[in-house]
Amino acid sequence: MISFVTLLDYLGTFAFAISGIRLASMKRFDWFGAYVVGLVTAIGGGTIRDVLLDATPFWMIQPSYLIWTGIALLFVILFSKYLIRLNNTFFMFDTIGLALFVVVGFEKTLSFGFPYWVAVMMGTATGAAGGVIRDILINEEPLIFRKEIYAMACVIGGLVYALFDFMGFDTTFTQIAAAIGVMATRIIAVKYHICLPVLSSDEDIEKASKDK
Amino acid sequence: MISFVTLLDYLGTFAFAISGIRLASMKRFDWFGAYVVGLVTAIGGGTIRDVLLDATPFWMIQPSYLIWTGIALLFVILFSKYLIRLNNTFFMFDTIGLALFVVVGFEKTLSFGFPYWVAVMMGTATGAAGGVIRDILINEEPLIFRKEIYAMACVIGGLVYALFDFMGFDTTFTQIAAAIGVMATRIIAVKYHICLPVLSSDEDIEKASKDK
Amino acid sequence: MISFVTLLDYLGTFAFAISGIRLASMKRFDWFGAYVVGLVTAIGGGTIRDVLLDATPFWMIQPSYLIWTGIALLFVILFSKYLIRLNNTFFMFDTIGLALFVVVGFEKTLSFGFPYWVAVMMGTATGAAGGVIRDILINEEPLIFRKEIYAMACVIGGLVYALFDFMGFDTTFTQIAAAIGVMATRIIAVKYHICLPVLSSDEDIEKASKDK
Numbered sequence: 347m348i349s350f351v352t353l354l355d356y357l358g359t360f361a362f363a364i365s366g367i368r369l370a371s372m373k374r375f376d377w378f379g380a381y382v383v384g385l386v387t388a389i390g391g392g393t394i395r396d397v398l399l400d401a402t403p404f405w406m407i408q409p410s411y412l413i414w415t416g417i418a419l420l421f422v423i424l425f426s427k428y429l430i431r432l433n434n435t436f437f438m439f440d441t442i443g444l445a446l447f448v449v450v451g452f453e454k455t456l457s458f459g460f461p462y463w464v465a466v467m468m469g470t471a472t473g474a475a476g477g478v479i480r481d482i483l484i485n486e487e488p489l490i491f492r493k494e495i496y497a498m499a500c501v502i503g504g505l506v507y508a509l510f511d512f513m514g515f516d517t518t519f520t521q522i523a524a525a526i527g528v529m530a531t532r533i534i535a536v537k538y539h540i541c542l543p544v545l546s547s548d549e550d551i552e553k554a555s556k557d558k
Numbered sequence: 559m560i561s562f563v564t565l566l567d568y569l570g571t572f573a574f575a576i577s578g579i580r581l582a583s584m585k586r587f588d589w590f591g592a593y594v595v596g597l598v599t600a601i602g603g604g605t606i607r608d609v610l611l612d613a614t615p616f617w618m619i620q621p622s623y624l625i626w627t628g629i630a631l632l633f634v635i636l637f638s639k640y641l642i643r644l645n646n647t648f649f650m651f652d653t654i655g656l657a658l659f660v661v662v663g664f665e666k667t668l669s670f671g672f673p674y675w676v677a678v679m680m681g682t683a684t685g686a687a688g689g690v691i692r693d694i695l696i697n698e699e700p701l702i703f704r705k706e707i708y709a710m711a712c713v714i715g716g717l718v719y720a721l722f723d724f725m726g727f728d729t730t731f732t733q734i735a736a737a738i739g740v741m742a743t744r745i746i747a748v749k750y751h752i753c754l755p756v757l758s759s760d761e762d763i764e765k766a767s768k769d770k
Numbered sequence: 771m772i773s774f775v776t777l778l779d780y781l782g783t784f785a786f787a788i789s790g791i792r793l794a795s796m797k798r799f800d801w802f803g804a805y806v807v808g809l810v811t812a813i814g815g816g817t818i819r820d821v822l823l824d825a826t827p828f829w830m831i832q833p834s835y836l837i838w839t840g841i842a843l844l845f846v847i848l849f850s851k852y853l854i855r856l857n858n859t860f861f862m863f864d865t866i867g868l869a870l871f872v873v874v875g876f877e878k879t880l881s882f883g884f885p886y887w888v889a890v891m892m893g894t895a896t897g898a899a900g901g902v903i904r905d906i907l908i909n910e911e912p913l914i915f916r917k918e919i920y921a922m923a924c925v926i927g928g929l930v931y932a933l934f935d936f937m938g939f940d941t942t943f944t945q946i947a948a949a950i951g952v953m954a955t956r957i958i959a960v961k962y963h964i965c966l967p968v969l970s971s972d973e974d975i976e977k978a979s980k981d982k
Contacts, residue, residue, distance in 0.1 A: 367757070370703070371757035371758065373703075374756050374757070375703040375704055375756070375757060376704055376753060376754035376755060376756050376757070377754045377755055377756075378709055378710055378754050379700070379703025380703075382703065382709075393610075397609055397610070397821055398817075398821070398827055398830065400824065403610055409675055412675070412679075422757065423757065426757075426758060460830060463833055463836070464830050482694055482906055482909075483690070483694070483700060485698065485699045486909065487908065488803070488907060490802075491794070491797075491800065491802070491803025491804075491807070491907070492798065492800055492803060497802055541800060542800035542801045542802050543800060543801055544800050544801075545794065545795035545798070545800070545804045545846065545850075546795065579969070582969065583969035583970065585911060585915075585916075586916065586968050587916055587969060588915065588916055588965060588966035588968050589966045589968075589969065590915070591912070591915025591916060592969045594921075595915070605822075612824065618884060618888050621887055624891075694906060695902070695906070695911075696911065697911045
């Protein structure tokens with residue numbers, strides 16, 4: 347029997363891959379291209395983490411990530427009509443996957459002997475960098491730099507992990523608290539349309555002063 | 559005297575670099591920019607492979623890849639007028655290089671103790687990822703995700719290698735068979751305009767249902 | 771007390787981060803996005819160098835780079851109105867940082883036992899690759915491939931280092947000479963609008979021959 351954590355990992359991989367494949371389909375990529383974009387969305391963040399930690403990339407040790415991306419591709423090919431109706435389901439899977447990826451990335455970084463602040467960065471990279479590479483591959487500005495508190499949810503989850511771990515709480519409890527931190531932040535941000543402020547550029551200011 | 563494989567390696571590097579430099583020239587990059595794009599096209603795939611395998615990147619050990627990219631730049635500067643007429647020649651060089659890169663990538667991955675499925679991925683990355691980085695650098699959607707069976711030829715070559723190796727064939731024979739697998743797939747795909755199916759997006763479906 | 775080199779490192783990090791954050795603000799990225807783009811501009815080149823050298827990325831060992839990027843973000847948020855007037859100051863900081871990064875990258879590569887030509891490449895990557903990743907993230911064609919002798923200044927600084935080191939000069943003297951090589955090349959190139967030639971593309975030539 348597979349463990350509960352493995353099940354969440356599969357769910358998250360599936361949801362991340364779906365998000366990549368759907369964006370690839372809007373760009374009229376072929377099946378291979380869509381598969382690669384889906385795969386990179388699912389494993390890109392963890393791969394960057396593992397390369398920086400000098401660990402063997404996690405997906406080179408067991409093939410489940412490739413298989414779940416394949417299932418995601420098949421799913422999009424067969425059921426593309428019904429996907430929009432499933433948006434809320436995918437959002438939940440994606441949020442669960444995000445929380446798990448952050449916790450896994452945080453934990454792995456600590457186990458390599460790095461301090462909390464590196465673990466917060468690596469947890470965030472594990473959760474959010476796959477989406478950035480996805481957007482680079484489809485030649486769009488990365489979504490997470492402009493919309494929703496997606497990466498910030500990872501940072502907050504990482505800070506919760508660091509705080510609870512520092513205070514000496516039990517590991518399982520700490521991990522669950524961090525995961526809830528990620529999920530709660532994201533769900534609240536989406537529900538109440540909370541965004542980070544946008545940087546105003548020099549140009550805006552010049553325009554504004556001309557209007558006076 | 560240099561070996562036959564080294565000669566093919568030079569040919570492939572030259573052809574990959576030419577493809578990068580020509581695309582860079584359409585974007586009006588300067589000589590340095592064109593050189594970098596050419597170099598990345600030639601060595602990008604193998605570099606990703608070596609970073610993931612935790613090996614020293616192959617081009618850091620001997621400078622021939624830098625030199626051949628320099629020759630390719632000089633060639634484009636001097637003979638840009640005649641390049642279009644040489645398209646078929648470049649296509650052959652490029653296909654030979656692709657086949658060699660796939661075989662080299664597959665073999666190296668096996669020698670690091672990874673299973674066949676990782677080797678298929680690394681062979682494909684060695685052959686096709688350089689072109690993806692090239693397209694990212696010139697700010698275009700990666701060509702291989704939409705056109706021609708380019709990356710699929712790498713996958714097929716890798717599968718041939720895995721099959722023949724698994725059946726216990728001689729290494730040299732296996733390598734030649736895999737290389738022929740890559741070249742035959744690509745040449746047939748280009749000659750008969752064989753493409754992978756394109757993913758239809760949610761938008762298309764919405765439009766189609768409105769038209770009814 | 772911090773050393774002089776550390777001070778230059780802070781200056782350079784600050785200037786590189788500012789350049790990333792300002793470009794991100796023109797794309798209307800939010801604060802988090804701007805921070806990431808600023809950070810990647812400052813640490814991207816050195817990270818690529820360290821991954822290729824198989825070293826632990828330098829910024830994972832001490833947090834000053836994250837902190838200086840944070841200060842740069844705060845600076846842009848608070849003083850965005852006055853930034854244009856500071857362009858010359860930033861140019862000087864940026865040029866000092868570039869020189870330092872090239873020297874540090876060159877030295878580190880030599881210390882890993884690689885030959886001069888690898889060190890020239892790594893010095894250039896340390897100085898110039900962060901800007902390339904920045905431009906990829908904001909979805910623009912990399913600036914250094916088309917404008918100014920930016921990366922070439924790194925190459926020239928690296929060649930100076932190699933020459934002086936080969937001739938047996940004192941390390942400190944060699945480093946200062948290389949840094950001056952970078953700074954002088956860049957300042958002269960900007961002052962006298964010196965550019966590398968642009969590659970003419972096949973299309974231009976076709977057009978030119980039609981016009982006849």
